[in-house]
Amino acid sequence: MSSSYIMHREGENDFTPVISNNFWNSLRMYVMRKADADYFSEYFCGDRETNTGFDESSFLRRLTEELGCQILFFDDNYMPETLEVLSFAEYVYRFISVPISTEYDNYHRIYYHTKFDSKKGRYEFTVQLNDMFKKFKHPYEIKQGKISRIHSKVLDDRVDSFEFSNDKSLNGQLKKAIAFFREPNGDKKLEALGILANILERIKTYEGDNKKRSIEEILYFISTDSKLIGMLDNHIKSITMISNECNIRHKELSKIGVNDERVQEFLFYSYYNIIRLILDCYKEKKNTIGNP
Known part of the structure; x- marks a missing residue:
């Protein structure tokens, strides 16, 4: 109005x-x-x-x-x-x-x-x-x-509309991350990032414990174009490096602090969108999802 x-x-x-x-x-x-x-x-x-x-x-x-x-x-x-x-x-x-x-x-x-x-x-x-x-x-x-808290209206609507996977443990963690991200208290956003980073690590094992080989196989569910697969793989490596080098997954004093809410929001949607893309394509091709 x-x-x-x-x-x-x-x-x-x-x-x-x-x-x-x-x-x-x-x-x-x-x-x-x-x-x-x-x-x-x-x-x-x-x-x-x-x-x-x-x-x-x-x-x-x-x-x-x-x-x-x-x-x-x-x-x-x-x-x-x-x-x-x-x-x-x-x-x-x-x-x-x-x-x-x-x-x-x-x-x-x-x-x-x-x-x-x-x-x-x-x-x-x-x-x-x-x-x-x-x-x-x-x-x-x-x-x-x-x-x-409201963030991006377009992206938040997509978050709300997404039905996750058949992996019940992962679903629970995703919902928890989204709830933390929307808390008015900004401290919860960093916790939400840590949850998403761990979810991505879990997804990397869907095709076996060897994460490098597993993620390559998983990306073939998204595209058969080797160049696009390579770019997506590099993107996943980049956000994995951020989660490992910053105070997202680990809290050692030597880690880079991610305290700016604008950066936290950018990273949240970066993690969430690649997770959503993988789960959506993986579920479509396999019908069921979870650790085989």
């Missing part, structure tokens, strides 16, 4: 993973507006007899209990860390619900809520939050209450 305001349409084009003060202000105002509409009254009602209103103190106490850290939500001068903001958004998702049934008490002459719809509230919040991520150019999205 296109933003209504030029500052969002024509502002900085680059997405930044560090949550901005503008995003936090927008999220706070949205939550406060929904609190005024009794969207949190099912769990944090100001009047327990009517299930209306908003009890700020119980909302904050539960927030601190859930996260283990104190977020000064109602302090205009307070700016939490990125992971705290994202965790707060997941907290809101858990407890937001729409009041859908109201009755009138003739004796007390007041209205009170009798029913809430959490599914509707969560849907509204999901749409709103994802729109805010786009508007303020932060590379995140929320799905079913969980926030993850």
